[in-house]
Amino acid sequence: MYMASFMHSSVALFPHLSPSSSTSSSLPPVSSMAGVRAPTHSFSVAAVGRPASQAVEIDATAPATSTAEAAAEFDFKGYMLGKAAAVNRALDLAVPLAYPERIHEAMRYSLLVGGKRVRPVLCIAACELVGGDEDQAMPSACAVEMIHTMSLIHDDLPCMDNDDFRRGQPACHRAYGEPVAVLAGDALLALAFSHLADPANYPPARPIPPYLLVRAVGELARCIGSEGLVAGQVVDLDSTGVTESIGLDLLEFIHIHKTAILLEASVVIGAIIGGGLDREVERLRQYARCIGLLFQVVDDILDLTKSSSELGKTAGKDLASDKTTYPKLLGLEKSRELAGDLLRDAKLHLQGFDSRKAAPLLHLANYIAYRQK
Amino acid sequence: MACFTLVPSTLSGACALLSSPSSFRSPLPAMAALRRPFLTYPSAAAIAKAVEKKSTPSAAAATEVAVEFDFKGYMLGKAESVNRALDRAVPLTHPKLIHEAMRHCLLAGGKRVRPVLCIAACEIVGGDEALAMPPACAVEMIHTMSLVHDDLPFMDNDGLRRGKPACHVVYGEPVTVLAGDALLAHSFGHIADTANYPSAVSPALLVRAIAELSRCIGSEGLVAGQVVDMESTGIEETVALDRLEYIHLHKTASLLEGAVVIGAIVGGGSDGEIDRLRRYAQCIGLLFQVVDDILDVTKSSEELGKTAGKDLVSDKTTYPKLIGLEKSRKLAEELLRDAKSQLEGFDPAKTAPLIHLANYIAYRQK
Numbered sequence: 083m084y085m086a087s088f089m090h091s092s093v094a095l096f097p098h099l100s101p102s103s104s105t106s107s108s109l110p111p112v113s114s115m116a117g118v119r120a121p122t123h124s125f126s127v128a129a130v131g132r133p134a135s136q137a138v139e140i141d142a143t144a145p146a147t148s149t150a151e152a153a154a155e156f157d158f159k160g161y162m163l164g165k166a167a168a169v170n171r172a173l174d175l176a177v178p179l180a181y182p183e184r185i186h187e188a189m190r191y192s193l194l195v196g197g198k199r200v201r202p203v204l205c206i207a208a209c210e211l212v213g214g215d216e217d218q219a220m221p222s223a224c225a226v227e228m229i230h231t232m233s234l235i236h237d238d239l240p241c242m243d244n245d246d247f248r249r250g251q252p253a254c255h256r257a258y259g260e261p262v263a264v265l266a267g268d269a270l271l272a273l274a275f276s277h278l279a280d281p282a283n284y285p286p287a288r289p290i291p292p293y294l295l296v297r298a299v300g301e302l303a304r305c306i307g308s309e310g311l312v313a314g315q316v317v318d319l320d321s322t323g324v325t326e327s328i329g330l331d332l333l334e335f336i337h338i339h340k341t342a343i344l345l346e347a348s349v350v351i352g353a354i355i356g357g358g359l360d361r362e363v364e365r366l367r368q369y370a371r372c373i374g375l376l377f378q379v380v381d382d383i384l385d386l387t388k389s390s391s392e393l394g395k396t397a398g399k400d401l402a403s404d405k406t407t408y409p410k411l412l413g414l415e416k417s418r419e420l421a422g423d424l425l426r427d428a429k430l431h432l433q434g435f436d437s438r439k440a441a442p443l444l445h446l447a448n449y450i451a452y453r454q455k
Numbered sequence: 456m457a458c459f460t461l462v463p464s465t466l467s468g469a470c471a472l473l474s475s476p477s478s479f480r481s482p483l484p485a486m487a488a489l490r491r492p493f494l495t496y497p498s499a500a501a502i503a504k505a506v507e508k509k510s511t512p513s514a515a516a517a518t519e520v521a522v523e524f525d526f527k528g529y530m531l532g533k534a535e536s537v538n539r540a541l542d543r544a545v546p547l548t549h550p551k552l553i554h555e556a557m558r559h560c561l562l563a564g565g566k567r568v569r570p571v572l573c574i575a576a577c578e579i580v581g582g583d584e585a586l587a588m589p590p591a592c593a594v595e596m597i598h599t600m601s602l603v604h605d606d607l608p609f610m611d612n613d614g615l616r617r618g619k620p621a622c623h624v625v626y627g628e629p630v631t632v633l634a635g636d637a638l639l640a641h642s643f644g645h646i647a648d649t650a651n652y653p654s655a656v657s658p659a660l661l662v663r664a665i666a667e668l669s670r671c672i673g674s675e676g677l678v679a680g681q682v683v684d685m686e687s688t689g690i691e692e693t694v695a696l697d698r699l700e701y702i703h704l705h706k707t708a709s710l711l712e713g714a715v716v717i718g719a720i721v722g723g724g725s726d727g728e729i730d731r732l733r734r735y736a737q738c739i740g741l742l743f744q745v746v747d748d749i750l751d752v753t754k755s756s757e758e759l760g761k762t763a764g765k766d767l768v769s770d771k772t773t774y775p776k777l778i779g780l781e782k783s784r785k786l787a788e789e790l791l792r793d794a795k796s797q798l799e800g801f802d803p804a805k806t807a808p809l810i811h812l813a814n815y816i817a818y819r820q821k
Binding site: 177180181182184185186189232233236239240241242260261262264265266267268269271272273275276279280281291292293295296297299300302303304306307308309310312313315316317319320 | 552610657
């Protein structure tokens with residue numbers, strides 16, 4: 083059922099998966115596609131946490147078929163667009179054009195230009211999954227998008243990655259100069275915390291207990307700091323330009339910290355704010371780590387796949403000249419298997435939650451796995 | 456009284472260049488919040504009269520207690536405690552490079568004025584040093600990160616900081632940008648980590664402190680001051696007085712205000728106590744800059760043998776340039792007096808550090 087809609091894209095990613103082998107009654111059997119049990123990549127799976135298969139709380143009242151049915155009826159695209167629109171409205175309100183206008187202009191320039199708002203939507207979906215609502219999640223949803231944006235602003239600076247364009251428009255430092263861009267990033271980082279911590283931003287009828295806000299602040303700080311996002315960026319800097327390929331565990335460290343950890347924070351903070359139990363929060367954390375790493379693995383696969391098609395070269399020759407990627411280290415087939423494993427693991431972590439409420443996160447995992455760009 | 460030696464009889468003020476406040480496009484929120492008549496300058500006689508009225512017994516008693524207080528010992532002792540706490544707060548974990556850079560910047564020295572203000576404010580409302588230490592460390596992390604980013608070549612381009620090579624000189628620009636970001640993130644995480652406190656602290660107070668601190672350093676706080684300062688640099692005409700004040704209130708006073716207020720919040724201060732301590736901090740923040748400007752002019756006059764008037768024309772916009780040296784000194788006195796008056800009503804035995812700090816800022820010679 084819901085697999086059918088992804089069929090055309092899934093074949094490209096998982097060429098062994100034929101239409102007839104997919105069933106509508108369960109999660110896509112990606113691990114069986116090659117007929118080969120996925121090798122134990124202990125570092126990668128260990129990093130994201132061994133699921134679920136050891137201790138899955140199967141919701142006996144919700145048979146597997148209803149999961150797929152509920153998911154099939156779920157309008158994922160509409161959901162994403164609707165939530166993104168709500169987030170955009172909230173972001174617009176969160177950064178008014180106050181004095182001094184220039185800094186607020188620069189902040190708004192980078193923040194409001196667009197983007198799918200994946201992190202805020204993850205935050206809202208996680209909050210709703212554990213019983214919270216969109217209004218309760220919105221301040222933290224905005225906060226994670228502010229953090230994401232400020233990391234891009236600083237990353238684009240000439241002394242960093244030196245990118246002139248971002249989201250289809252000139253990068254912040256090109257439009258406003260480097261000094262204002264640095265300060266806009268700093269201001270967005272400060273605003274993320276003030277927005278998250280200000281009780282006035284939450285619905286008065288359903289306030290969040292202060293101890294949960296404190297937890298959320300701690301989680302956000304940990305995920306973006308010197309042992310989180312910044313750690314990934316620093317190790318990436320250290321590893322760039324090195325001629326021999328970096329090891330798989332180093333590659334994983336970079337991806338987990340540069341990409342996955344903010345996705346993790348988004349999901350976890352949403353779950354905390356929504357009043358999730360500790361074990362619920364932890365399972366959602368594991369889900370997020372899976373999709374975070376999955377995102378990078380798929381990125382690497384797509385890069386390679388496109389390159390092969392465009393250049394007419396074999397995958398092997400490309401691999402020699404590319405930066406370190408999963409296909410380069412594991413080969414294309416094993417990378418696809420890894421992606422399949424991660425997708426399956428992500429979904430396993432969602433078992434036990436209400437299937438209707440889990441639909442957005444389920445679909446998001448599929449989207450990340452099967453996208454073509 | 457000792458505090459009026461700032462008014463010399465020998466130097467005459469330069470012409471007062473009172474610019475109109477209409478050079479701004481929008482009103483100054485900080486000015487409104489402060490509710491001070493900064494744009495009107497009372498005569499010396501009026502000031503002297505106001506000072507006499509303020510000589511109440513409690514103020515006199517406070518002064519006596521303050522005289523016996525070992526301010527220098529206090530500052531050194533508290534700074535040492537803060538240094539130990541900062542050392543623990545940023546251990547050399549993986550990746551080593553970023554933590555090395557953060558520690559290089561954070562532990563390079565400095566008087567730790569902001570953390571000590573935080574601790575003193577906490578103590579004055581009934582808290583203690585251990586309770587204040589996490590927010591005290593947080594404000595120092597923020598102060599440090601703002602310097603670290605400010606020193607970058609494409610910002611103020613300073614190669615030296617606190618007598619040592621600046622962070623970007625040792626670690627390069629990319630790591631420096633990231634170290635600043637990491638320190639900012641870490642400051643909030645440090646306040647929010649309940650394990651950093653000696654005993655259970657109310658989450659509601661931590662939330663308030665986090666909200667306050669982030670507001671003080673953001674786009675309507677510290678960053679606002681930096682942006683307006685950047686916009687005002689290099690322009691031909693004199694910066695208006697209210698703009699100068701805006702810059703100082705935001706670039707300098709804002710973080711001092713944040714330090715004092717979050718110390719008072721965490722210490723369990725009442726709203727009234729917090730308001731008065733906030734005003735105290737705003738006064739000493741502005742006082743710091745006014746005295747800075749006065750010292751610049753004073754030194755310049757002595758070194759160059761010129762009158763104050765000629766120097767002023769070539770300097771960047773300063774208080775003496777806008778209102779004259781004498782009025783600047785009177786403004787400084789007024790700020791000092793106002794700062795101290797905010798401390799009346801607190802336990803005199805506990806106000807000594809803040810009184811002495813205000814005096815130190817006013818009377819320093821460099």
